[in-house]
Amino acid sequence: MIDTPALLIDAGRLRANVEAMAAAARDGGVALRPHAKTHKMVEVAALQLQAGAAGLTVAKLGEAEVFADGGCEDILIAYPLIGDAKLERLTALARRARVAVALDSLEVARAIAEAGADVRVRIEVDTGQRRAGVLPGDAAGLAREVAALGLRVEGVMTHEGQAYAASDLAAATHDAVAKLREAAATLEEPVISVGSTPTARFAAREPGVTEIRPGTYVFQDRTQVAHKAATESDLAAFVLATVVSRPAPDRAVIDAGTKVLSSDRLNAPGAPVDFGAVYGTGWPLVRASEEHGVVAIPPRTRLDIGTQLRIVPNHVCPVVNLFDEAVIVEGDDVIDRWRVAARGLSR
């Protein structure tokens, strides 16, 4: 009996997901640089690299250090780095791995140049998410200024977060790629790199794209299923929980609340507000507090206190970040335990 709550990873499904995305990248003739923020585990990174990934994407320097320690030699830090402490670490990291960084301002580029960090630069472009990134028409100007600092600008990148609100993923991706190509028009043989799992298969087939950076595909989650980027049988990560209270005929309380599932909602247009669902039955976690998940069940369901249930997360990335360790299973057998080595590394 696995003590709960626990993060379960289905090894067979994980391998299948890793293979399928590697094949999609190969078929599209693009490089695959998976975003490791989803899994934060060197064991999963190793599977991705063995399957042909060109390198990894990370959000944070601390993650980059963990994966460099774990043997990855080519890392994109898709985040603007600023501050003396970070620039010192970046400079040190760039001596032992091939490192690229994304940025969208001259301030960050100048700090990197002054630190003397031996890194390549990608201009982050806002193709519609309205988060960070320069607008497509401003990319060429920034690229020129960055190059004038002595830094090598190798291309452009975007995170297609806006796709989660789109009704047509293929059209949204085509539009984002057109903006990226506009942004990269003055660069020679640019890297043109597109992020996000639901659009990865479309991006891989778009002319001009040289690289895709999906993350969530390794485990998938309810949001990806809602976007038809995955099916139930692709789900590879679950929170194993135990029924701890049966206070009403239509209510079960489980020991998985927001401290293991996060408060992330389903990220899809018109999705109901809930905190995950029971695998197999689809019973939703209609409410959650830190340590309690309230599952709405059909009245008169036999569901005893002590029963274990697998919960499918709405968004798997923050869930992994809430565990120190993952329990690796084949079917119901525990075959290994992996450390979430890059958990909590926000700096």
Next chain:
Amino acid sequence: MIDTPALLIDAGRLRANVEAMAAAARDGGVALRPHAKTHKMVEVAALQLQAGAAGLTVAKLGEAEVFADGGCEDILIAYPLIGDAKLERLTALARRARVAVALDSLEVARAIAEAGADVRVRIEVDTGQRRAGVLPGDAAGLAREVAALGLRVEGVMTHEGQAYAASDLAAATHDAVAKLREAAATLEEPVISVGSTPTARFAAREPGVTEIRPGTYVFQDRTQVAHKAATESDLAAFVLATVVSRPAPDRAVIDAGTKVLSSDRLNAPGAPVDFGAVYGTGWPLVRASEEHGVVAIPPRTRLDIGTQLRIVPNHVCPVVNLFDEAVIVEGDDVIDRWRVAARGLSR
């Protein structure tokens, strides 16, 4: 310069908050058993116990173990414990500390009795939250059955989560306490224990209440300010963040997203959807992804890349759980660093 994102604790405000709640409990003639899930730090627990707390409340066995290691001798685990691994640990813990557990079912009571754990029992009562707990009219029956197993039932407890949706906290608390007193009617000299920070001061003055269990009061947060249970000048915990991108005149992107702020919304009726706010200015984090917070700022605000900002969390408890360490400050001076020793202990 503190590297960001970082969890900042204002030591002076923390001490003042600890003192104020201790005084409220003394004035009401009730015991104070603070919920340690908010801070998860033995240093904060020590301040609470020094100020007169009768013991601590925790949600999880792992938290209880950390605080017992840290010197706390009287702990309420306000959570139904089930499963062999947990019952073994509970039995061991009860040999080195005075332990009470909350439960709402005979199944859990039976497991504890069979394990031979030397613990006292409190019946968890649902006074309106509709999460776990027996209804007030069912408490006496369960208490009798639990006692027949040879366990000592010392009283009743409730978590007044419903208060966060109430317009009149005093009235909501009065109602909850009436239900608790009904539930405890057959017990001799029962503990009558009420949880939640916004209602703690009201509960302390309600006849019959013997104990209050507020948690959030040590640090306070935007939700407590919204409920008028705190003011801006009581806020003692912040996420220090850095501006990393200024992509538009009315938008700043900071390095604090849901990986440090959680996705918890403001828990108050009619509250806007946001992910925190900048301390001092009130600028809201209108969007957040894992590593990015998008701050809406007045157009033409001078806010350079590299500027550090203090962010007030919507709900401080999950925020603390996302950090390994807190930076303790007096004003702007760093005076200490405390480990979040019970972080992530969900089992």
